[in-house]
Amino acid sequence: MTMVADRPEGLEEAAVATPEFEKAAERAASRRGFLLSLPAYAYLVLFFAVPLVIVMIYSFATRNRFGGTDLSGWNLDAYRKLGEPIVRDILFRSLWLAILTTLICLVVAYPFAYFIATRTPLVRNLMLVFVMIPFWTNFLVRNYAWRVLLGNDGLFTNISEALGLGERELLFTTSAVVIGLVYGFLPFMVLPLYASIERIDLSLVEASRDLYASGFQTFRRVLLPLSMPGVIAGSILVFVPSLGAYVTPEILGGAKTTLLGSYIVTQFLTARNWPVGASLSFVLMAVMLVATLVYFRTGGRNL
């Protein structure tokens, strides 16, 4: 009681909600939000945007005779070089392998994600942990493990010999790279798929079956459309890193199947042609950007 009586008159007026007061509060909130995200912005600008601009500048530069880079005369030579058959082949091969990896991941991960999503919560969490366990081991180490498995005296060759299929040399082939990529990126497909399937009301599946749809029709007409955000998110999460993959092709692939990642590294480190490496990096980024835009355009925001 006394506190109310003691309160200065001005304060009481300020406590009345007015449109101006509301706006001021909104402004204060957005200012706070900006300050809180400042470290993240600073980090991104310093370590992402700035280097990106540097790469872009280099992609328009010319390589000089001594393997250095001449920044004075800007031109599109480096981009023209991408039209050459060797580079084009590498581009298309990488694209094809990334698409193949994505498709295999999709086909393998979908039933698995559906299975997880339809379990009891306890089993569900347990299985999700299993999906993530491989991440606890270094990616490089896991790739070397595949080298052993696929190698001359490895598990796969032994099985194929035991089955009478003859000695199959898998290591250092494109197949080995695809196996390695699928293995490495499968969790990135499983998790978003699981997240979107888990949110589908399973009585919709029953309704579909009740309305004369077969199991496959139910998948095609009900489950797939409703889990599309997960399909697209997972596909991009697999496609993008597959396209630029470096470690897996280096360790499991052969010299015959150079991929984009390796080629870019070669351009920078061995050929010392920084402009070509930079321009290739930029093309790669453009493809990924398009993929990401597709994702957001097709309702990825719902995820």
Added chain:
Amino acid sequence: MGDGGNDPVSGQTAAVELTAITKRFGSVVAVDNVDLEIADGEFFALLGPSGCGKTTTLRMVAGLEFPTEGSLKIFGNEAGTLPPNKRPVNTVFQDYALFPHMTVEANVAFGLKMQRVAKGEIADRVQEAISLVRLEGLEQRRSQQLSGGQRQRVALARALVNRPKVLLLDEPLGALDLKLRQEMQSELKALQREVGITFVFVTHDQEEALTMADRIGVMNEGELLQVGTPSEIYEHPVNRFVANFIGQTNLLDASVVSNDTVCLANGVHIPGKSDLPVGTRVAVCLRPERAGMYPPEEVPADQQSVIGRLESVTYLGNALVYTVVLDWARLEVRRENQPGGYRPHVGQEVAVSWTLDAISVVRA
């Protein structure tokens, strides 16, 4: 009209016939040895508390669960293990389960599309179904843009458009508010008469079952306790559970003395018909609205009565509920709120009375 089941005289086949159906989930018996016949064209309600097995029974008819034991026939054809898409039945799901990525029209057309009905026919039948449930003008809406009542209609249209032989409804009105529910009750009833399809619906709301159904099956703990018309179930419940579950009731503990006499727990013998063996523990079921109330010395000669003290009066507006306490029981008497008549005060001694046809003797 009374018995709706398989009529041996006309040789009519039952729409749904369950014979010794049992469903177990692990060690839990959800449905226990149920025998049930539902006649063609009947509006049948499966009534019971939650977890009584009524929904599981319905789901077995739909093909969403398969019986562990027993035989399930739909129009004479064994259907126990058929998948849902191979059965001539459709379901209105509890939460409607409308496809959120489709318009109202596409939802309704789904079943016909899956059956590969010709395009032109689909369009006609979808339009017909949509006007049947009065949803014209909303064809292009999505389910998120509809009210609860509208969603319910879409679910109905989506099922009825297929012209199923049996329509199954799982708590069809459960998600609606009271007023809408009452509206939909009469609407559903009218709809059923119009399309002439057998409706089987599951509910825990006894009032809903009494209002809509031609016959009711009462379930508890997986068992089907009683099947009958609403008045049979209400007036002649087979046991204490059914009597208690359907409407308000007073149950007086008693035991059978002969086939027309029972002995109340206070030792008084009163007339009460039953075909149970002598000595069986029973309950005399006296509905509050069927009980009379008089000053103790003024009970009409043709009525039985017990005397107790009026403990409280609950005013309901259109009626009054009197709670009368005896030293061995507690009774509720409901009187319409009419001018004049006997209005005892709390604390007074009153007689609660009944005529022979007002009570029924049920198994305890």
